Amino acid sequence: MKTNCETVKNSLGAWLDGELGHADAEEIRRHVEGCPSCSGERRRLERVQVVLSGVLETEASRVAFEPFWDGVRRRISEERPRQARLWEWARPAFYPQRIAWAVPVAIVFLLAIFSLVQYAPGWRWGVNRGNVAAVDSIDGHGFNVAVLRESKTKTTVIWLFESQEEDDEASGEPTAKDPAF
Amino acid sequence: MDLSDWELVQRCQNGDVAAFQELVAKYYRKVYMVVLGILNHRDDAMEVAQEVFFRAYRSIQGFKGGSAFYTWLYRIAVNLSIDFQRRQKRGPTELRETMDEAVDNAEGASSANDPFLDLQSKELGQRLVAAINELTPDHRAVIVMRAIEGLSYKDIGRMLGCSEGTVMSRLHYARKKLQEKLGPYL
Numbered sequence: 001m002k003t004n005c006e007t008v009k010n011s012l013g014a015w016l017d018g019e020l021g022h023a024d025a026e027e028i029r030r031h032v033e034g035c036p037s038c039s040g041e042r043r044r045l046e047r048v049q050v051v052l053s054g055v056l057e058t059e060a061s062r063v064a065f066e067p068f069w070d071g072v073r074r075r076i077s078e079e080r081p082r083q084a085r086l087w088e089w090a091r092p093a094f095y096p097q098r099i100a101w102a103v104p105v106a107i108v109f110l111l112a113i114f115s116l117v118q119y120a121p122g123w124r125w126g127v128n129r130g131n132v133a134a135v136d137s138i139d140g141h142g143f144n145v146a147v148l149r150e151s152k153t154k155t156t157v158i159w160l161f162e163s164q165e166e167d168d169e170a171s172g173e174p175t176a177k178d179p180a181f
Numbered sequence: 182m183d184l185s186d187w188e189l190v191q192r193c194q195n196g197d198v199a200a201f202q203e204l205v206a207k208y209y210r211k212v213y214m215v216v217l218g219i220l221n222h223r224d225d226a227m228e229v230a231q232e233v234f235f236r237a238y239r240s241i242q243g244f245k246g247g248s249a250f251y252t253w254l255y256r257i258a259v260n261l262s263i264d265f266q267r268r269q270k271r272g273p274t275e276l277r278e279t280m281d282e283a284v285d286n287a288e289g290a291s292s293a294n295d296p297f298l299d300l301q302s303k304e305l306g307q308r309l310v311a312a313i314n315e316l317t318p319d320h321r322a323v324i325v326m327r328a329i330e331g332l333s334y335k336d337i338g339r340m341l342g343c344s345e346g347t348v349m350s351r352l353h354y355a356r357k358k359l360q361e362k363l364g365p366y367l
Contacts, residue, residue: 010353013349013352013353013356014334014349014352014353017327017331017333017334017352019333019334019345019349043367044360044367045356045360047305047367048309048356048359048360048363048367049327049328051305051306051309052218052309052313052324052325052328053328053329054306055306055309055310056214056217056218056325056328056329057214059213059214059217059223060210060211060213060214060217061210063209063210063213063227065205065206065209068205068209068213068227068230068231069202069205069206069209071227071231072205072231072234072235072238073198073202075231075232075235076198076235076238079235079239
């Protein structure tokens with residue numbers, strides 16, 4: 001390291017803080033000892049440090065522990081009721097009698113929901129609500145016609161098929177009473 | 182990490198408030214000094230220092246002992262102080278009124294026999310506080326951490342979330358600024 005005054009002054013703080021490597025530190029030490037300007041800079045840096053820590057230590061020595069701890073403890077105890085309140089609110093749900101009631105109630109509720117899904121047309125947790133599919137069967141002129149209508153996509157599918165049973169019965173004429181007409 | 186600190190922390194993690202009280206007793210002055218150094222306001226410093234310990238208590242379950250307890254604690258102190266300072270934007274402080282006594286204590290031994298030096302030191306203390314007030318919170322934090330605890334640049338960097346190089350450059354800048362402001366009094 002080139003030990004001119006400018007370089008030394010830039011590294012003086014780090015040197016005083018013990019943050020330089022051994023070789024650099026030794027070089028700066030030698031320079032400072034022989035240089036009145038850098039020596040004065042060192043003294044000024046140290047003085048700032050001493051005065052600052054002295055001021056803060058004096059201030060801190062005036063703070064008594066008890067009032068300080070009271071303030072911390074107050075904050076801690078103010079925090080606790082929030083947790084306590086949450087527990088107080090939730091705790092009754094965990095009483096054994098209530099759990100004994102809650103289990104069958106939950107089962108009945110689930111069964112009700114399941115039944116609704118099964119038997120209420122179009123009631124599928126709101127996902128396919130309003131989407132109705134219907135199948136109509138029409139019997140006419142020796143053919144059976146089945147029509148599937150699906151309301152959401154407006155799809156209509158028509159099947160035409162022959163009834164094997166009717167062929168066997170050999171009564172090929174459709175009846176006018178067929179409700180499909 | 183200091184074994185007794187770790188033992189106390191573990192007891193705290195098991196819900197022992199008395200153990201936490203011991204930790205507070207051990208570190209409250211240091212934490213107060215750090216906070217006061219950054220905020221330069223006695224009442225605010227008291228408020229924030231207590232909040233530091235409260236936050237430490239609240240999050241002590243998450244402390245795994247990866248660093249020293251005081252490093253962790255000072256990190257909370259510095260972060261809270263800088264946040265507080267940025268929110269408050271206070272002017273010059275009330276600290277100056279205590280400067281005479283503080284400087285007497287700090288330099289009493291060296292200046293007791295020299296009234297001129299004594300007067301100059303008091304003046305220096307007052308100017309120093311005013312000069313520190315003009316630094317940014319980040320610069321104030323490094324100079325205070327270094328002045329109080331003599332912490333290494335590595336530790337300071339870890340607390341402030343910056344590199345050792347940044348700590349060194351902030352310290353250099355802060356000291357240079359202080360010397361510019363205090364020139365005739367040093």
